[in-house]
Amino acid sequence: MPRIRLVRCCTMLAMDRKLAAAMARVNGVAHIQDLLGSGFTRYQVAALHRSGQLLRPRVGWYVTPTHDSAVIRAVRAGGVLDCVSxxxxxxxxxxxxxRVxxxxxxxAARLRATDDGYRRVAAGDDNGIVRHWGAPQPRGQFRVGLLDALSxxxxxxxxxxxVGMVDAALYGVDATGLRPISGTEFARLSAAVxxxxxxxxxxxxxxxxxxxxSVLRVRLEDAGLNPAEQVVVGRSRVDFMIDGWLVIECDGRLHAESERFASDRARDAQLAQRNLRVLRFTYAQIVDDWPGTLRTILAVLGEGRPALR
Structure with a gap:
């Protein structure tokens, strides 16, 4: 390889590493001053933008191309992710x-549309965004803190x-590595709202x-029922039990695996042997057709506990 080409490749590699380190320090969202402070010149920043190594959703702001689209839209609007986002x-x-x-x-002023980094809009005129005015966010953050988002x-x-979102934060989300919020953090959240x-x-x-x-528990309570949560019956644990005999299970997971499907039905049979009635409801039944689901539950309760066989 010619020496000039080798030097150029080494220079580009060093630039890539320098850019990766600089963007990592600001969580992938940088103001031009952050990049200048990391040793880049304005010419180099412009070149990185032209080459596609940096996106510029808003004048003066740069984002890594691999960042989530919601983050890019939030930066374009002039803020950070908040609330459900x-x-x-x-x-x-x-x-x-x-919406984001x-x-x-x-x-905050000079509001921009989330689909165009230069078109100004009035507050409320962009249907793709929900704006929440709060405390200023320091540079280097693309989202508010977890407690602020929940608040x-x-x-x-x-x-x-x-309720479901806070419950998930209390329980922790293993799939994403989110640790449960502590009792102290929950108390701080409660005191601040x-x-x-x-x-x-x-x-x-x-x-x-x-x-x-969580949604099912709240709706059962609102209906005047008193569901016991995570009840242990023999070697099994059920989602909810009402009046000591009506078991209600949430089938929110996809039962694509026949082994899991068979296991659930075997457990239902064991519960039936204990003189318990089991009702299973899907996400659509609980979330989208709650009136019909509640009618079913009340009808079964009205029939009373199954006769002991």
Whole structure:
């Protein structure tokens, strides 16, 4: 390899490593001043942008191309991920919402559309974004803290889902490595929110293993029922039990594996031998058709406990 070409390759490799280190320090979202402070010149930054190694969603702001699209849209809007968008980035379950929830400083101005880094919009004119005005975020952060995201969500999403999100944070999300929030953190969250939000937190539990269980528990309680949660019956543990004999299970997981499907049905048979009635409901039944699901539960309760065989 000619010496000039070898020097050029080494220079490019060193530049790539330098860029990777600089962007890692700011979690993939950098202001031009961050890059200049890392030793890049404005000419080099412009060259990195032209080559596609950096995206510029907003004048003066640069993002790694591999960053989540929601982060890029939040930067373009002039803020950071907040509310359910931030919660989702931590791995928490959130309700379906195509919009990006963006946290902005109280004095945020020069608002931009999320689909165009240069077109100005008035607050509320962009249907692809939900703006939350709060405390200014330091550079180097692309999202608010987890407790701040939960605090905002308590006043933004339906109460059932808000409870489910906090429950998931209390239980921890193993798939994403999110550790459970501590009792101290939960107390700090409760102390920082309004009385209305605090009443929602009072409905939370660290026993729920899925957001579907949280939603079902809250809706059962609202219906005047008193479900016992995570009840141990013999060698099994059931999601909920009402009046000591009606077992309610959430089938939110996909039962693609025949072994898991067979295991659940074998357990149902064992529960039936203990004179217990088992009802299983899917995500769609609990979330999208709750009135029909509740009618089924009340009808079975009205029939009374099955006769002992």
């Amino acid at each position: 931030a919660a989702a980035s931590y791995g928490l379950p959130v309700p379906r919402d195509h 929830h963006v946290g902005l400083a109280p004095n 905002t969500a308590l006043g933004c999403v339906d109460r059932d889902w808000a 309004s009385p209305d939000k605090r009443r929602i937190l009072e409905r939370c539990s660290d026993k729920a293993e899925s957001v579907l269980e």
